[in-house]
Amino acid sequence: xxxxxxxxxxxxxxxxxxxxxxxxxxxxxxxxxxxxxxxxxxxxxxxxxxxxxxxxxxxxxxxxxxxxxxxxxxxxxxxxxxxxxxxxxxxxxxxxxxxxxxxxxxxxxxxxxxxxxxxxxxxxxxxxxxxxxxxxxxxxxxxxxxxxxxxxxxxxxxxxxxxxxxxxxxxxxxxxxxxxxxxxxxxxxxxxxxxxxxxxxxxxxxxxxxxxxxxxxxxxxxxxxxxxxxxxxxxxxxxxxxxxxxxxxxxxxxxxxxxxxxxxxxxxxxxxxxxxxxxxxxxxxxxxxxxxxxxxxxxxxxxxxxxxxxxxxxxxxxxxxxxxxxxxxxxxxxxx
Amino acid sequence: xxxxxxxxxxxxxxxxxxxxxxxxxxxxxxxxxxxxxxxxxxxxxxxxxxxxxxxxxxxxxxxxxxxxxxxxxxxxxxxxxxxxxxxxxxxxxxxxxxxxxxxxxxxxxxxxxxxxxxxxxxxxxxxxxxxxxxxxxxxxxxxxxxxxxxxxxxxxxxxxxxxxxxxxxxxxxxxxxxxxxxxxxxxxxxxxxxxxxxxxxxxxxxxxxxxxxxxxxxxxxxxxxxxxxxxxxxxxxxxxxxxxxxxxxxxxxxxxxxxxxxxxxxxxxxxxxxxxxxxxxxx
Numbered sequence: 249x250x251x252x253x254x255x256x257x258x259x260x261x262x263x264x265x266x267x268x269x270x271x272x273x274x275x276x277x278x279x280x281x282x283x284x285x286x287x288x289x290x291x292x293x294x295x296x297x298x299x300x301x302x303x304x305x306x307x308x309x310x311x312x313x314x315x316x317x318x319x320x321x322x323x324x325x326x327x328x329x330x331x332x333x334x335x336x337x338x339x340x341x342x343x344x345x346x347x348x349x350x351x352x353x354x355x356x357x358x359x360x361x362x363x364x365x366x367x368x369x370x371x372x373x374x375x376x377x378x379x380x381x382x383x384x385x386x387x388x389x390x391x392x393x394x395x396x397x398x399x400x401x402x403x404x405x406x407x408x409x410x411x412x413x414x415x416x417x418x419x420x421x422x423x424x425x426x427x428x429x430x431x432x433x434x435x436x437x438x439x440x441x442x443x444x445x446x447x448x449x450x451x452x453x454x455x456x457x458x459x460x461x462x463x464x465x466x467x468x469x470x471x472x473x474x475x476x477x478x479x480x481x482x483x484x485x486x487x488x489x490x491x492x493x494x495x496x497x498x499x500x501x502x503x504x505x506x507x508x509x510x511x512x513x514x515x516x517x518x519x520x521x522x523x524x525x526x527x528x529x530x531x532x533x534x535x536x537x538x539x540x541x542x543x544x545x546x547x548x549x550x551x552x553x554x555x556x557x558x559x560x561x562x563x564x565x566x567x568x569x570x571x572x573x574x575x576x577x578x579x580x581x582x583x584x
Numbered sequence: 585x586x587x588x589x590x591x592x593x594x595x596x597x598x599x600x601x602x603x604x605x606x607x608x609x610x611x612x613x614x615x616x617x618x619x620x621x622x623x624x625x626x627x628x629x630x631x632x633x634x635x636x637x638x639x640x641x642x643x644x645x646x647x648x649x650x651x652x653x654x655x656x657x658x659x660x661x662x663x664x665x666x667x668x669x670x671x672x673x674x675x676x677x678x679x680x681x682x683x684x685x686x687x688x689x690x691x692x693x694x695x696x697x698x699x700x701x702x703x704x705x706x707x708x709x710x711x712x713x714x715x716x717x718x719x720x721x722x723x724x725x726x727x728x729x730x731x732x733x734x735x736x737x738x739x740x741x742x743x744x745x746x747x748x749x750x751x752x753x754x755x756x757x758x759x760x761x762x763x764x765x766x767x768x769x770x771x772x773x774x775x776x777x778x779x780x781x782x783x784x785x786x787x788x789x790x791x792x793x794x795x796x797x798x799x800x801x802x803x804x805x806x807x808x809x810x811x812x813x814x815x816x817x818x819x820x821x822x823x824x825x826x827x828x829x830x831x832x833x834x835x836x837x838x839x840x841x842x843x844x845x846x847x848x849x850x851x852x853x854x855x856x857x858x859x860x861x862x863x864x865x866x867x
Binding site for chain 1: 708711712713714715716719720721722723724726727800803804807808809810823827830831834837838841844845848849852853856
């Protein structure tokens with residue numbers, strides 16, 4: 249199938265998924281017990297005020313009409329106003345997005361490095377004690393969720409050996425010259441390595457907690473496909489040419505074994521982003537997830553709605569990117 | 585080869601017994617908590633705040649694992665917290681299992697339009713990220729144990745439905761099902777009497793894993809204060825309190841954390857161990 253057709257098909261399913269999410273969010277928010285307008289007004293508001301706001305938000309119209317108004321608003325970037333902070337939801341959400349994106353991407357990179365290292369070491373020393381130890385570590389990493397890894401890391405590197413910061417995104421007393429909220433990225437561009445180091449010291453543990461379960465999955469799958477590849481003829485041929493085992497794994501086997509892992513990483517990456525919600529809370533990291541929990545505690549429905557829609561958009565975008573990457577990298581699809 | 589296999593089985597057996605042992609002991613402790621807990625889990629005594637565990641200097645006898653900042657006994661709170669954790673695991677796990685497995689069995693065995701409807705439903709459900717689903721549900725339902733259980737059931741039934749459907753489909757194609765039908769048994773009768781017993785091992789494995797998930801979900805929600813009220817002892821609530829006083833009183837965090845860790849690990853190891861035991865390839 250030519251790449252263009254895959255692309256169009258995927259774009260179509262992406263739109264369908266997002267529409268489905270929008271419908272679910274709309275329905276769930278509407279079945280909330282209690283009048284949403286009453287929740288937006290200060291106590292002591294008159295019947296007249298309620299009627300006026302109800303008309304303003306179109307809540308006196310039929311449900312399909314309400315949905316149309318709501319969708320039109322969302323498409324124009326109008327996500328409503330947060331009940332607790334009285335600020336536009338879009339501004340709040342976009343302000344926090346960079347923090348969560350940086351954390352997720354750092355965790356993904358860590359997971360790939362850790363998982364890749366585990367798989368390569370396990371393959372290099374396969375059949376021996378090293379492989380057994382790696383399998384046991386993988387099993388442990390898989391059966392314990394990121395929330396618990398976060399707590400264990402806090403104890404180990406926050407209390408017993410305090411090398412990293414256990415809360416926040418950056419030391420509050422530091423002067424930040426940043427124009428965007430992409431602190432990690434911007435500190436690098438501005439060559440402010442002092443700030444960069446401080447930000448990394450804050451991000452390290454939450455990112456690692458998110459990375460550990462994914463690293464285990466990558467390690468297991470990549471090792472399995474590496475071992476299968478190592479028995480193929482072309483690898484044997486490379487060996488007969490006199491290449492060393494390490495070189496054969498890195499130069500010959502890895503390239504062919506990496507593809508199935510890549511697909512899996514895409515799916516698992518969305519789970520990792522979902523994990524940021526609780527991990528950000530645990531490390532008091534000022535990202536979207538932390539804001540989501542506050543919104544749920546305060547029952548700030550417009551804000552919850554905005555966060556859920558943004559998360560859904562990120563998830564679908566990640567899936568789309570992975571599918572496209574797969575199409576580009578897979579030789580069977582590329583040459584078809 | 586034979587030797588290697590028996591070694592694998594022995595190690596798997598040990599894993600199975602260790603995790604079953606921990607969970608059994610925990611269940612017993614949870615049941616007997618009102619009688620075996622050394623103190624009242626809610627009793628505060630500000631003069632006895634942040635007492636260390638008994639083996640450390642400055643401890644008081646009777647407070648085995650120390651106290652939190654309000655002077656509440658950590659061990660008693662862990663024991664009472666186990667009641668909440670295991671209750672959620674049992675109730676949420678069982679309901680999720682009943683709904684998911686029934687739908688999966690119906691879809692996989694009856695096929696046709698039933699399968700079409702249920703499979704579509706599973707697809708739609710799985711496309712919606714669980715974290716978003718739970719944020720929405722808890723926001724709408726409000727905090728509390730009931731909301732946690734409902735959220736787990738609503739989100740996780742697909743785990744059972746998907747696997748049981750595939751299994752029931754595979755069983756349905758086998759000869760024994762055809763002969764039961766020839767012998768005059770009705771469709772639903774065949775499904776319940778013939779197919780279900782063969783799918784049961786898979787269901788038991790899934791249920792064990794689901795209980796572990798339920799325990800961690802309850803812990804996370806009580807950690808962020810969306811479970812039962814903060815006074816009532818929950819592991820997540822204790823961990824949340826311990827997190828804030830980690831530099832002054834590590835024991836408030838460490839003991840509930842270790843308990844939660846071992847429980848979650850045991851559920852998953854028990855599930856994996858049972859899977860290996862039921863798996864005909866290894867057996």
